[in-house]
Amino acid sequence: MKHLKYLLMMTYLLGVSSLYAQNQLMANFSLFYEYHKNKDYVSAAPYGWKVINEDPSQFIKYKIFPKMEETLWYLHDSTNATDDEKKALTDTILYFYDKAIQYEPDLAGYYLARKAYVMEVWADESAEKIIPVYEEALAKDPELPAFYKDRLGILYIKSANEENGYKLKALDLYSKLSEAEPDNPLWIQKLESIAENIEELVEITKKSWDLDKENLEKAWKYASTCLRAQDYEKAVEPLEFLTQKAPDVINYWKQLASAYDKLDKTDKAINAYKKVIELQPDGKENYVNLALIYKRLDQLSVARTYLQKAMKIDPQWDYPYLIEAQLYEQAARSCDYDFMAKCVYQLAVDTYRKAASLGGQYATVAADRVKALQNSVPTKEDYFFRKLKSGDTIKIEGACYSWIDRSIQVP
Template identity: 30%
Template structure:
């Protein structure tokens, strides 16, 4: 036991002394004793390779340790492998150690390793992410230090941040809130910041494995924020801030974004913040939010005005598509079906892989089927074109397939019977033009 304590104390002392010497002396890559450095590098690496080859199950790491320690202390600039391999070695020591005091020394050394890696090999943001995650996992009581490390990492890395960094950034902040060292609002800020990073990586995933990994991270974060992001919480957090500075642009953006994201758009706070934001700084987004707000109030005419303004101001095709789809829903409510369909087609023109507009067109055909006919046949033909749209929806967008299939099954039962089409001199497979406002050509089918 004494030997272990002496070893650790010597290691830590050696690191501090070595750093001071290296800071003062202009030594080369391999330090003042390059031959011994190269020899020890080679020696520890041979044992490390044996350990790695065993899938880190044999005890070759113990043989690697003395030589690795020498390199770590005496030629820390020689290769980044000192830190990559040292991380594994130190974590193995931590895992094997039952004495808390000694284990803490090992954790300190691991943290020093990250600092030394940054000092000599850069990539500070990335290394800080690993350091913060490991500190939180290995020493949960240091959550405040972990939070500050991870905060800096995410600020530096942005969209290059790793998934675990984002998860433990939130968890460390959560502990800060629970111990009353931070306000609950920081969790919402971190959630928004992390969500943007996650969405970017999902959108730009290079392979299926990466995509699934980021989707899992997203799911984890969504579960984590759930207890803190209900409408009541959000309103209680932001109402006092809004009352103090009702015209603060950044605060207004934050309030409207958060309330909209959590579907808290019926609140008076959302109404007032959105209105103030649009007056002060009219943008496509603020106009869209005004539109959504009036939709909630069922003032569809006013909502349509703002959504048209949003489309005029907007430069992003996806956002334009969203606004067109909202407009389509509004005109559906107003029973202006042809106008609603026009906006659906505008939406799919801007975002061809979106099936929801086709679903809505199908729903409008269903809603007007009987009013568009005057006999047994013409009161049912609209179901043909409705099903056509549902099939189109699932062909371009797998996310709506379940809904589309349900509707196809339901409304196929409303097709005319074989007897009915025979009476009107039609047969299966014939081309047929559906009149009324629909004005589309389809194929004759039967329900039996």
């Protein structure tokens, strides 16, 4: 009986003690919360620590860790703390982040990034210690703000050597940032700063791809770097790989077609541009690019056919008309300079005027060509001796111009 009374008494005392502890915990949190709300961070800190060191789990929903973080950063930055006090606060803050990660694992990426920043800026730890913390933060939360990614990139670049592969890691990091924020020139500048020159950057991206040959992202980084360096010969390999692995990606085919064209691999360029048209039949530029190749091959009729398709998509685009006028000039130059050649030059002038009338990007170029050809077109005497009057129609004909099938009017 005595034992039973003893047990009951102990149970009662423990219950009272537990209730007291719980009440004390609530009181400490309430004091912390009020002091923090009133921005009295100096008074708030001790009560916040009592809660965090005892049992902060029931106060997560009240954002105890973000509030405590704000408190600690204030104490470090916004008081007259001595250097020794700041050093002690830095150690405290690092300990705090370990506790935050323990109780809020879903926010581990954020807390790790903040911890790495404190290690870097306040604790002045070595890059070898800081880099893994930033890396772990990004692994847990790839959507962390670009600020922390840039901090890691800076450390990569400063610490890079032949053995640690940090140049490749920095390249990968800033490439992703430039893709995520294409309008931010800072990331391109950072990319370019990784290498001493663009040729070295080409080699770095090639090495990165070589180590992971089936990686499409790394293949594209290598290809795009080659294109930026205007090294079209090297660009072909990754672009061919990309078009094989992802045959429906229009941009890969466009870049490959352009590289083939720059390298005078004409047949391959034509086939690649035809693939682009197949994938993007409403892309007006695709038809013009193909027309320019056929123009260069002196296949003027085929070139005009593709220009007409571009005009059909966008009748107000002046560029196809400019190129069409150039086709007529090219035809006239390649044949004997006789009256019919003059008429073809007149057809070119009429087409240049059409391009100029649209008021687009090439309006001035087209108008300049009209002036340049004024001595190449038929004169009044040419019309007079052939008994042609104003308003008469002259059909372009002859073996040299059979493909044209156009007419001009006597002015």
